Amino acid sequence: MAFALSARPAAGLAAAARPKRAAVRAAAINRDAPMYRAGGASDAPANATAPVSTPFDDYRFAPIREATVSRAMTSRYFKDLDSYAEADVIIAGAGSAGLACAYELSKLAPDARIAIIEQNVSPGGGAWLGGQLFSAMVIRKPGQAILDELAVPYEDEGDYVVVRHAALMTATLLSKVLQAPNVKLFNATAVEDLIVRDDAVSGRRIGGVVTNWTLVTLHHDTQSCMDPNVLEAKVVVSTCGHDGPMGAHSVKRLAKLGMVDEIPGMAALDMNAAEDRIVANTREVVPGMVLAGMELSEIDGSPRMGPTFGAMFVSGQKAAHVALGVLRRRQAQEAAARATTQAGAKQALSA
Numbered sequence: 001m002a003f004a005l006s007a008r009p010a011a012g013l014a015a016a017a018r019p020k021r022a023a024v025r026a027a028a029i030n031r032d033a034p035m036y037r038a039g040g041a042s043d044a045p046a047n048a049t050a051p052v053s054t055p056f057d058d059y060r061f062a063p064i065r066e067a068t069v070s071r072a073m074t075s076r077y078f079k080d081l082d083s084y085a086e087a088d089v090i091i092a093g094a095g096s097a098g099l100a101c102a103y104e105l106s107k108l109a110p111d112a113r114i115a116i117i118e119q120n121v122s123p124g125g126g127a128w129l130g131g132q133l134f135s136a137m138v139i140r141k142p143g144q145a146i147l148d149e150l151a152v153p154y155e156d157e158g159d160y161v162v163v164r165h166a167a168l169m170t171a172t173l174l175s176k177v178l179q180a181p182n183v184k185l186f187n188a189t190a191v192e193d194l195i196v197r198d199d200a201v202s203g204r205r206i207g208g209v210v211t212n213w214t215l216v217t218l219h220h221d222t223q224s225c226m227d228p229n230v231l232e233a234k235v236v237v238s239t240c241g242h243d244g245p246m247g248a249h250s251v252k253r254l255a256k257l258g259m260v261d262e263i264p265g266m267a268a269l270d271m272n273a274a275e276d277r278i279v280a281n282t283r284e285v286v287p288g289m290v291l292a293g294m295e296l297s298e299i300d301g302s303p304r305m306g307p308t309f310g311a312m313f314v315s316g317q318k319a320a321h322v323a324l325g326v327l328r329r330r331q332a333q334e335a336a337a338r339a340t341t342q343a344g345a346k347q348a349l350s351a
């Protein structure tokens, strides 16, 4: 079988401006040629030192200016920052729970603007591996429903399923989240604090997050005057994972602010109890903040979950439904407040 491999010119270049060499097409690959056949080397020419020829030998990229590369990135990033300065939902933490939440919410509410803030350069949290440093990901039934939906293959072992490599599930989920038009991932960015508002309807509620480049967050003790950025949101979903250098960030902050009681911390491991409790307890913990994933175990004193991931995905999906309810409630409150203000203004004008 033969197929062609083409060097595509950059989409942004006007067709007329494209130089001819950008249109170079690599030669069609002839899969029947001796070099592609098992044992084909014996059919090769006698000259053993001749370089192997490939369809990529005359490959040339379309030209680009360095400034164009810079503007292509920064213009989009700052447009996103501008747009998400007032997000509908902010998800803090892009681990298994956060990504599942973003995926579910992007489907449930295509009108909602969803920002994910992830302190690490690489999103995915602890879901790139199974337990310890092993590869396989174990999911107890019926948690495999999300694998079916995403067409992630697994081995069915009866009460549980096994994905050959945890990274296969995480990469697939991540690719769906990143393709959703209403989701923006800001990685290498840490949630440093929360915006807390006092309002007449909800009382003390979470109104957004305070962020900084993670590298800055990590160096506040060695530098001075590095103020953070702020993103407002109608709902914040926190999925920062269990306690650690960065984990359980929101829960710890809520406790310091006196918005929740003292946090008991994660209890000893019990997979059977842990997974059901995480899903059952996924909820709005204070007005404007929904908690999901292992961060919940810190506030509820639930057992460690260990390397079984169904509860993380299902908790994230449940959090999406809770967050949507909170979002719609907030939108209705804002609409009512706007109507009252407009009515007041009309009355003042007519007086």
Ligand SMILES: Cc1cc2nc3c(=O)[nH]c(=O)nc-3n(C[C@H](O)[C@H](O)[C@H](O)COP(=O)(O)OP(=O)(O)OC[C@H]3O[C@@H](n4cnc5c(N)ncnc54)[C@H](O)[C@@H]3O)c2cc1C
Residues within 6 Å of the ligand: 092, 093, 094, 095, 096, 097, 098, 117, 118, 119, 120, 123, 124, 125, 126, 127, 129, 189, 190, 191, 192, 239, 240, 241, 242, 246, 247, 248, 249, 292, 293, 294, 295, 303, 304, 305, 306, 307, 308, 312
């Ligand atoms: C080394 C290791 C240890 C583990 N230990 C346990 C354990 O003790 N108990 C247990 O039940 N399971 C443990 N697991 C299993 C499993 O990985 C986790 O339970 C599971 O990943 C939790 O999913 P999550 O989505 O809640 O949080 P995580 O997968 O931890 O994801 C949280 C995400 O939030 C990000 N984040 C955290 N703070 C911030 C912040 N302030 N701003 C922005 N982003 C932030 C993190 O970078 C991360 O990507 C461990 C896994 C690994 C690899």
